[in-house]
Amino acid sequence: MGKKYVYVWNKNRVEGNSKMKDILGGKGANLAEMASLGLPVPPGFTISAEVCKYYWDNNRKFPEDLKSTVEEAMRELENVTGKKFGDNENPLLVSVRSGAAISMPGMMDTILNLGLNDESVEGLAKLTNNERFAWDSYRRFIQMFGDVALGIPHEKFEDALNEVKNKKGVKQDLELDANDLKKVVELYKKLYKEEGKEFPQDPMKQLWIAIEAVFGSWNNPRAIKYRQINEMDKQGLLGTAVNVVAMVFGNMGEDSGTGVAFTRDPNTGEKKYYGEFLTNAQGEDVVAGIRTPKSLDELKNINPKVYNQLLEVMDKLETHFRDMQDIEFTVERGQLYLLQTRNGKRTAAAAVKIAVDMVKEGLINKQEAVMRVKPADIEKLLHPIFDLEELKNAQYIGKGLPASPGAATGKIVFSADDAEKLAKDGEKVILARPETSPEDVGGMNVAEGILTSRGGMTSHAAVVARGMGKTAVVGAEDIVIDLKNKVIKSNGVELKEGDWISIDGNEGKVYAGKIKTVRPEGLAGDISVLLEYADEVSVLGVRANADIPRDAKVAREFGAQGIGLCRTEHMFFGPERINKMRTMIVSKTEEQRRAALEQLLPFQRSDFKGLFEEMEGFSVTIRLLDPPLHEFVPESEEQIKEVAKMIGISEDELRSIVKDLEEFNPMMGHRGVRLAITYPEIAEMQTKAIILAAIDLIKEGKKVQPEIMIPVVGNVKELTILKESIKQIADELIKENNVDLEYKIGTMIEVPRACVVADQIGAEADFFSFGTNDLTQLGLGFSRDDYGKFIGDYIEKGIYEKDPFQQIDREGVGRLIKLALDGGRSTNPKLKVGICGEHGGDPDSIEFAHLVGLDYVSCSPYRVPVARLAAAQAAVNYKRGKTVNY
Secondary structure: OOOOOEEEEOOOOEOOOHHHHHHHHHHHHHHHHHHHOOOOOOOEEEEOHHHHHHHHHOOOOOOOOHHHHHHHHHHHHHHHHOOEOOOOOOEOOEEEEEEEOOOOOOOOOEEEEEOOOOOHHHHHHHHHOOHHHHHHHHHHHHHHHHHHHOOOOHHHHHHHHHHHHHHHOOOOHHHOOHHHHHHHHHHHHHHHHHOOOOOOOOHHHHHHHHHHHHHHHHHOHHHHHHHHHOOOHHHOOOOEEEEEEEOOOOOOOOOOEEEEEEOOOOOOOOOOOEEEEEEOOOHHHHHOOOOOOEEOHHHHHHOHHHHHHHHHHHHHHHHHHOOOEEEEEEEEOOEEEEEEEEEOOOOHHHHHHHHHHHHHOOOOOHHHHHHOOOHHHHHHHOOOEEOHHHHHOOEEEEEOEEEEOOEEEEEEEOOHHHHHHHHHOOOOEEEEEOOOOHHHHHHHHHOOEEEEOOOOOOOHHHHHHHHHOOEEEEOOOOOEEEOOOOEEEEOOEEEEOOOEEEEEOOOOEEEEOOOOEEOOOOOOHHHHHHHHHHHHHOOOEEEEEOOOHHHHHHHHHOOOOOEEEEEHHHHHHOOOOHHHHHHHHHOOOHHHHHHHHHHHHHHHHHHHHHHHHHOOOOEEEEEOOOOOHHHHOOOOHHHHHHHHHHHOOOHHHHHHHHHHHOOOOHHHOOOOHHHHHHOHHHHHHHHHHHHHHHHHHHHOOOOOEEEEEEOOOOOHHHHHHHHHHHHHHHHHHHHHHOOOOOOEEEEEEOOHHHHHOHHHHHHHOOEEEEOHHHHHHHHHOOOOOOHHHOHHHHHHOOOOOOOOOOOOOHHHHHHHHHHHHHHHHHHOOOOEEEEOOHHHHOHHHHHHHHHHOOOEEEEOHHHHHHHHHHHHHHHHHOOOOOOOOO
């Protein structure tokens, strides 16, 4: 017997289950699972995703025995349903639907009502005594088959349908009778001929064309882009499965319908039933946003029995899967059928609330809760809101449904392509469409927000926007979005393409013009609880990069456990300080330099005291002056004149000094420890300021943990020279003030040579902090200022999977870090080691830090919550000491 490629489910037997998503896809696996639970699922079978892989690996050919296996499964489906595929009197109709292991809503293809032809449509009409239903199903099938399987543009079918509606003077499809729908079918067939296509009358031929179309859709442009956006390709997906399911019909009259239901509110996470329903419709009508659906609550009035049955099913499925479920259902003549269940897409706020609530309800544990929320979701939770003062004067133009939270402002664009082009040029855009389709996913991804005039809370625009964390307002029916003339009209206001518009995804409101957005500060409620869970789970500490007390305060509010990097150079650019710094730079003698530095000492002491106060009880790592001195001198002639006069030297003398300070490659020039070796008085002043600030607070009864970091060390002798000077100054000040103060002296590892001789450096240092920005620059030989010109090509060609300045290059820079870590701890087992480059806020890099055994990561204050969750997820996924996957 050959490899098994087809898995059936029906009332007699079920071959799959929910653990088989890799080969059955999420849809097929969960349909089988629901069937095994005895729920009302239409019978069918799944052609596994392994066939999709075979198809693409073998020049679009199928395995030899697939045809006979599918035909056998079709015969079993006929026996179970009592209908016959291709029969003219009692036809079996099927849907052919995609389904990957990870949900990709709307990205791949679906065909409904397959099996109809010119003869069987008449038989279906007689069998059901409902001619309108039969012809409605037929016109839908011809349209979907032509669009999906044969590539006839969807718009051309819509034009033909509108021609019939306009001729009759109606707006809704529902207002067309059977004779009207027959005319639509005639126009559709005419369209096939105009396009040079043939509509196959043989149902088995229809089936195989549809199966191939679904497998082919795995690599359509929108599916590829969706996988890229969501980083799905590295998850080893085989492809899409194909589900062939006996049709049940929501378009059989007012006692029939279709809908989407969530077991909790996907916007807020609130524990309440949520969804939408359309009478006399098929599923595509809801998700495509063609008709604005009714609230799920209205189903209670239409059919209380079905409504109550649906609620029972929802409770059972959520308890079984232990997660919020997104359920597609159809009601055929008062009978409920379940077409799909999956873990529902949700906003960041909902993800957090659901995770925390389910812990409290006993459905999941804290570790599972931590894994239910993406680190990026935490960042989205800190989404902007409109500035309240500006909002008072904003021009309100309309309201829709608040589909995805946040506040977004941008220039209006009417197509996904235009959105991508403008965003590439750095423009902020709002994508405005009557409704979105899967083809718009690229534009949605780059837009600040999405506005549609049609569709409900479960339409494509709403679901995809929530998944992407994009602000969205949908179904704004009073707002006319005119694609042809590229204008938006509402309440007497007309906005053209390129005009600014602002949308509020929290309230569904739309405003003309540009409104300032602001970020909220601090954490509260469920997000605070979730991050407490994360801190319980993680073993990696999270600190913040902060140079001023305000940033340190934000960092503490976001849960930072100290400061991993304070860049002192930023402190010298204040108006009262910069000229004192310049005076020091132009001084000709050490005595003059020390006099200028003495004037800077009080400022530095105050700076450090403010940081220590905000981080009381936590370590504060202060980096001594790092950049070359040329960064502090004036550049333009106007500045030179002004500065020369202010500090009391001639303009020519200042020009000469500026020229002498110029460097061909400042990044590798006179900076960091090299500056301190040449001008030790700079490091001495900063050391005094650090220690005196700490002493001030100790005398106030506060706990301080200063760490002095020497940058750009590549030779242990550099470190020992500076360390001796720092210790002498610090110890004398501590003794003079008769206080008990512990401090640490360490170095930033950012020079590849330091990684090689880390055993020597580790013997002298109390801590290492990897400056991964410069270590990446020097390790790869990429200039941070110039690499943008070529890195896109490198990523596209697979040379690097990600931008190495955003995600640690594990094979290269990662090995340097591991080499330095092992070397340093070989001579100093107590060596504390962290990362303070931009990688400290990147989840993949945080995972790497956990794997190799670092003590902490440090990142920008607003990334601290992200890092806390990422550190916890790394701890859940991997034990320390696990072999690192380079």
